[in-house]
Amino acid sequence: xxxxxxxxxxxxxxxxxxxxxxxxxxxxxxxxxxxxxxxxxxxxxxxxxxxxxxxxxxxxxxxxxxxxxxxxxxxxxxxxxxxxxxxxxxxxxxxxxxxxxxxxxxxxxxxxxxxxxxxxxxxxxxxxxxxxxxxxxxxxxxxxxxxxxxxxxxxxxxxxxxxxxxxxxxxxxxxxxxxxxxxxxxxxxxxxxxxxxxxxxxxxxxxxxxxxxxxxxxxxxxxxxxxxxxxxxxxxxxxxxxxxxxxxxxxxxxxxxxxxxxxxxxxxxxxxxxxxxxxxxxxxxxxxxxxxxxxxxxxxxxxxxxxxxxxxxxxxxxxxxxxxxxxxxxxxxxxxxxxxxxxxxxxxxxxxxxxxxxxxxxxxxxxxxxxxxxxxxxxxxxxxxxxxxxxxxxxxxxxxxxxx
Amino acid sequence: xxxxxxxxxxxxxxxxxxxxxxxxxxxxxxxxxxxxxxxxxxxxxxxxxxxxxxxxxxxxxxxxxxxxxxxxxxxxxxxxxxxxxxxxxxxxxxxxxxxxxxxxxxxxxxxx
Numbered sequence: 001x002x003x004x005x006x007x008x009x010x011x012x013x014x015x016x017x018x019x020x021x022x023x024x025x026x027x028x029x030x031x032x033x034x035x036x037x038x039x040x041x042x043x044x045x046x047x048x049x050x051x052x053x054x055x056x057x058x059x060x061x062x063x064x065x066x067x068x069x070x071x072x073x074x075x076x077x078x079x080x081x082x083x084x085x086x087x088x089x090x091x092x093x094x095x096x097x098x099x100x101x102x103x104x105x106x107x108x109x110x111x112x113x114x115x116x117x118x119x120x121x122x123x124x125x126x127x128x129x130x131x132x133x134x135x136x137x138x139x140x141x142x143x144x145x146x147x148x149x150x151x152x153x154x155x156x157x158x159x160x161x162x163x164x165x166x167x168x169x170x171x172x173x174x175x176x177x178x179x180x181x182x183x184x185x186x187x188x189x190x191x192x193x194x195x196x197x198x199x200x201x202x203x204x205x206x207x208x209x210x211x212x213x214x215x216x217x218x219x220x221x222x223x224x225x226x227x228x229x230x231x232x233x234x235x236x237x238x239x240x241x242x243x244x245x246x247x248x249x250x251x252x253x254x255x256x257x258x259x260x261x262x263x264x265x266x267x268x269x270x271x272x273x274x275x276x277x278x279x280x281x282x283x284x285x286x287x288x289x290x291x292x293x294x295x296x297x298x299x300x301x302x303x304x305x306x307x308x309x310x311x312x313x314x315x316x317x318x319x320x321x322x323x324x325x326x327x328x329x330x331x332x333x334x335x336x337x338x339x340x341x342x343x344x345x346x347x348x349x350x351x352x353x354x355x356x357x358x359x360x361x362x363x364x365x366x367x368x369x370x371x372x373x374x375x376x377x378x379x380x381x382x383x384x385x386x387x388x389x390x391x392x393x394x395x396x397x398x399x400x401x402x403x404x
Numbered sequence: 405x406x407x408x409x410x411x412x413x414x415x416x417x418x419x420x421x422x423x424x425x426x427x428x429x430x431x432x433x434x435x436x437x438x439x440x441x442x443x444x445x446x447x448x449x450x451x452x453x454x455x456x457x458x459x460x461x462x463x464x465x466x467x468x469x470x471x472x473x474x475x476x477x478x479x480x481x482x483x484x485x486x487x488x489x490x491x492x493x494x495x496x497x498x499x500x501x502x503x504x505x506x507x508x509x510x511x512x513x514x515x516x
Contacts, residue, residue: 190455247452251452251454257451294452310451
């Protein structure tokens with residue numbers, strides 16, 4: 001064991017934990033004031049639900065001994081045998097610390113989906129969805145990529161969760177937006193963001209936490225973490241600029257929401273590539289991510305689904321681009337444990353990445369769709385019209401966000 | 405007695421207040437209001453979604469003056485609220501029946 005690595009990973013875990021309340025602010029500022037608390041709550045409560053699931057059986061399903069490359073078995077349920085000694089995933093930190101670090105990812109992922117169904121889902125239905133989705137979608141896909149599953153064996157690269165976290169949550173968000181339907185007033189009413197400064201601050205907290213997310217995914221305080229740190233910074237910076245300039249050109253004004261959204265798009269896109277690509281490649285990945293995600297957000301209104309806070313456009317599209325870009329820009333000169341991508345003479349890696357993208361998209365979309373349909377038929381996903389007009393803060397939680 | 409109501413651009417409030425102070429107007433009531441006239445609303449863009457906002461912020465002043473002073477007040481407001489661009493606002497003059505000061509019970513011009 002290495003005390004430097006342990007200290008670093010404890011810190012990284014706390015940084016990733018902080019992303020969930022950061023996301024709560026980011027999303028919370030974007031909705032109408034009558035729904036600010038319900039939106040914040042949907043992120044915050046994931047810290048509760050997923051923490052318990054993770055200890056009970058989640059960690060074991062995701063990282064436990066492999067069953068046919070698809071999922072882990074239950075030998076590590078209730079963290080049986082997961083203790084203060086190093087485990088199979090790292091020689092230098094206790095397996096309990098690896099488990100804690102991964103828990104923070106599992107908390108954040110279902111919270112990302114909430115952007116799609118903000119302002120209209122019943123809180124009870126949301127809790128059941130989060131419980132089922134974490135168990136049936138997150139754990140298997142996490143196992144495929146990181147827990148010794150089939151994608152990992154095939155050689156798919158995902159440094160910090162482009163497929164596991166972002167494509168996964170983005171496709172679930174698409175299924176959710178399609179099933180729950182548009183918000184009342186969509187297309188003719190103004191959905192005024194209630195607090196854009198909160199959104200910008202939330203975006204800043206996400207950016208800050210992302211250093212734990214990406215650099216921490218090196219699992220050691222070494223060169224790989226340093227590479228991931230700088231690629232994270234410059235990709236986010238590049239995407240901030242490219243989103244803002246794209247909207248300035250196309251719609252005539254550079255907006256603060258565009259800057260925060262661009263940063264997020266860049267962070268999403270660099271996630272799978274962070275420890276495998278050079279800082280210059282990271283800038284290119286970021287520049288493209290900003291424009292691509294902005295286009296995806298513009299296309300949404302033409303396609304006619306109401307992904308309220310653009311979880312699909314940012315996390316889905318950004319994640320797909322990032323995973324594919326890893327297959328283009330990865331280089332063994334940057335990380336000998338990685339692979340070369342297409343631009344470094346290895347087209348095979350790009351194909352492997354594309355398979356990972358396709359499999360995750362299909363699995364996540366289909367299973368999420370089934371879960372949501374099942375909840376809709378039995379319990380009902382959506383609040384009634386009166387509750388929706390009144391706002392979810394009052395109708396679901398008996399509170400108001402602002403009393404001024 | 406007259407009641408003068410003026411709808412003006414918010415950033416002109418200080419100029420109007422100072423101008424009225426100069427001619428001895430001792431009090432006024434203001435409120436932040438929204439509305440539209442010939443000046444149409446403005447556009448807002450959130451993540452690419454463009455909205456036209458019809459109602460734009462204005463400030464409404466209410467001033468009570470002696471009938472003889474009303475033309476001078478109206479002129480002062482016009483001068484100080486003027487930018488020459490569309491949306492400078494409007495001034496309304498109403499006849500006023502009675503004014504009562506709550507503390508003393510004074511009435512009419514005494515109470516202004």
